[in-house]
Amino acid sequence: MHSSPSHPPSGLALRVRGLRKSFLGVEVLKGLDFEVRPGEIFVIMGPSGSGKTVLLKHLIGLTRPDQGEVLVNDRPVDSPEVMEKFRMAMVFQSGALLNSLTVGENVGLYLAEHRLKTPAEIALIVADKLEVVGLKGSEEKMPSELSGGMKKRAAIARALVIEPQLILYDEPTSELDPLSSVVIAEEIFALNQRIGVTSIVVSHDRDLAFGVADRIAFINQGRILAIGTPAEVRAHPDPLLQEFLNASFKPDQAKE
Amino acid sequence: MFNSIGEVVLLFWRTLCAWPHAWRQRQKVYDQFFEIGNASLLMACILSLFIGGVLALQSGPVLAERGLANLIGGIVGLSMCKELAPVMMGILIAGRIGSAMAAEIGSMCVYQEVDALRTMNINPVHYLVLPRLVAIAIALPLLVVFSIMTGWFGGAIVSASNAHIGVSLSAFFSTLKTFVDLQDIGNGLFKSFCFALVIGTVSCHQGLQTIGGPRGIGRSVTKAVVNSIVLILILDYFLTRWLLIFD
Numbered sequence: 464m465h466s467s468p469s470h471p472p473s474g475l476a477l478r479v480r481g482l483r484k485s486f487l488g489v490e491v492l493k494g495l496d497f498e499v500r501p502g503e504i505f506v507i508m509g510p511s512g513s514g515k516t517v518l519l520k521h522l523i524g525l526t527r528p529d530q531g532e533v534l535v536n537d538r539p540v541d542s543p544e545v546m547e548k549f550r551m552a553m554v555f556q557s558g559a560l561l562n563s564l565t566v567g568e569n570v571g572l573y574l575a576e577h578r579l580k581t582p583a584e585i586a587l588i589v590a591d592k593l594e595v596v597g598l599k600g601s602e603e604k605m606p607s608e609l610s611g612g613m614k615k616r617a618a619i620a621r622a623l624v625i626e627p628q629l630i631l632y633d634e635p636t637s638e639l640d641p642l643s644s645v646v647i648a649e650e651i652f653a654l655n656q657r658i659g660v661t662s663i664v665v666s667h668d669r670d671l672a673f674g675v676a677d678r679i680a681f682i683n684q685g686r687i688l689a690i691g692t693p694a695e696v697r698a699h700p701d702p703l704l705q706e707f708l709n710a711s712f713k714p715d716q717a718k719e
Numbered sequence: 720m721f722n723s724i725g726e727v728v729l730l731f732w733r734t735l736c737a738w739p740h741a742w743r744q745r746q747k748v749y750d751q752f753f754e755i756g757n758a759s760l761l762m763a764c765i766l767s768l769f770i771g772g773v774l775a776l777q778s779g780p781v782l783a784e785r786g787l788a789n790l791i792g793g794i795v796g797l798s799m800c801k802e803l804a805p806v807m808m809g810i811l812i813a814g815r816i817g818s819a820m821a822a823e824i825g826s827m828c829v830y831q832e833v834d835a836l837r838t839m840n841i842n843p844v845h846y847l848v849l850p851r852l853v854a855i856a857i858a859l860p861l862l863v864v865f866s867i868m869t870g871w872f873g874g875a876i877v878s879a880s881n882a883h884i885g886v887s888l889s890a891f892f893s894t895l896k897t898f899v900d901l902q903d904i905g906n907g908l909f910k911s912f913c914f915a916l917v918i919g920t921v922s923c924h925q926g927l928q929t930i931g932g933p934r935g936i937g938r939s940v941t942k943a944v945v946n947s948i949v950l951i952l953i954l955d956y957f958l959t960r961w962l963l964i965f966d
């Protein structure tokens with residue numbers, strides 16, 4: 464059983480060594496090595512289809528690598544004691560709310576299933592977390608009644624409830640309006656400050672990435688192109704990376 | 720289908736090991752149980768009534784020609800409870816409930832809900848498979864009791880109302896009573912219990928195996944139903960042989 468939420472959580476360290484993964488003969492991850500330090504906000508950027516989601520699934524042990532390993536506090540992520548000892552959470556790209564449950568039940572699922580709180584306490588926590596993500600009072604709604612962005616926010620609330628030591632966000636702001644994006648970015652940062660959770664954020668959102676990141680890794684075609692502090696990554700000479708960071712729509716050029 | 724039997728057996732074993740968690744999941748067991756009842760009770764009733772009726776209609780006149788019409792109660796009685804009710808209900812439930820289980824779990828797989836459960840350290844076997852298996856293992860035998868009763872009733876009505884048979888209700892049921900004993904009904908219920916485990920495990924296994932979007936869900940549903948029915952029919956033969964030892 465997991466430690467109780469009152470136990471002071473501390474961020475987990477993550478080490479990735481020689482990670483390789485192929486699907487149907489196509490190599491998606493081509494040997495990744497990096498470390499995420501306890502308590503830092505680590506942002507993974509990269510073009511669509513570069514393997515970011517696949518990488519995240521390896522980091523939390525949902526997918527087994529073909530080669531290499533992922534270590535959480537020096538233990539293999541797929542060993543049973545990691546799941547039992549540490550609290551980890553993932554916010555999926557699509558939200559991945561359970562469609563048969565209400566939003567409130569979804570958000571409180573972890574506490575209810577593991578019997579960590581009484582139903583009354585869970586209701587309070589759920590209401591609180593839903594308010595944090597701007598979904599106050601939508602406990603009784605079904606996930607199908609929510610928009611894409613609302614689903615994602617509910618999924619973030621569900622992860623917040625776990626009070627994790629490691630949290631993975633897959634594109635947390637991709638479907639949100641600019642204002643909600645800022646709120647979510649603030650919450651990612653605040654959660655990190657409050658409980659020292661190690662946060663790994665996959666995002667295309669340059670404002671979010673450079674706003675919250677302690678370090679950034681830029682992935683392209685299954686390889687790390689650049690890794691370092693936001694300033695280091697911004698100064699990196701690689702042309703593709705520069706294009707990605709500075710891309711903007713210029714109507715004059717498009718017309719020509 | 721046969722290469723996945725090992726996986727199905729493994730899933731069944733895991734679910735058995737999760738048995739101590741069944742009480743915790745009782746709410747979900749109730750929900751599943753009522754869903755099964757709701758979805759299949761009326762259909763089971765109609766099906767059994769007509770199966771019992773047609774059984775009497777086919778065998779009644781043949782028996783009556785030879786002056787054996789009074790045996791009809793025994794024939795309908797025994798065939799309903801030993802064979803027809805368990806197998807018919809098994810096939811009905813495989814189509815009605817097995818498909819629903821595979822579709823529901825399959826879509827949860829495709830839309831990453833199962834992954835989400837795993838990241839919350841919630842075991843999908845405890846959360847999804849166990850309640851469904853418990854519910855179906857209780858519901859199917861109950862449904863078979865119901866089916867046996869309506870089947871007998873259907874046979875009795877046809878026997879009494881058909882001019883070529885002409886066996887009264889009371890005569891029908893008194894021969895039935897001399898032919899059918901509790902052990903015969905027990906046999907049928909035991910069979911249906913085994914079928915329920917097959918349907919539940921095969922369907923949940925197919926659901927959990929689902930890959931590749933809505934098409935994958937469709938494939939899983941078809942496989943769940945077809946594999947369950949094939950396994951039921953094969954298992955029925957061997958269970959019957961085995962149960963004959965105790966007669």
Ligand SMILES: Nc1ncnc2c1ncn2[C@@H]1O[C@H](COP(=O)(O)OP(=O)(O)OP(=O)(O)O)[C@@H](O)[C@H]1O
Pocket residue numbers: 486487491509510511512513514515516517518556
């Ligand atoms: N289960 C799978 N089976 C086969 N191929 C897969 C599977 N999962 C991912 N892929 C392939 O791996 C590649 C990387 O996918 P991934 O989802 O990690 O991209 P991404 O970087 O998250 O892109 P996006 O920014 O659009 O979300 C894609 O080409 C995809 O087709």
Ligand SMILES: [Mg+2]
Pocket residue numbers: 515516517556633
């Ligand atoms: Mg992705």
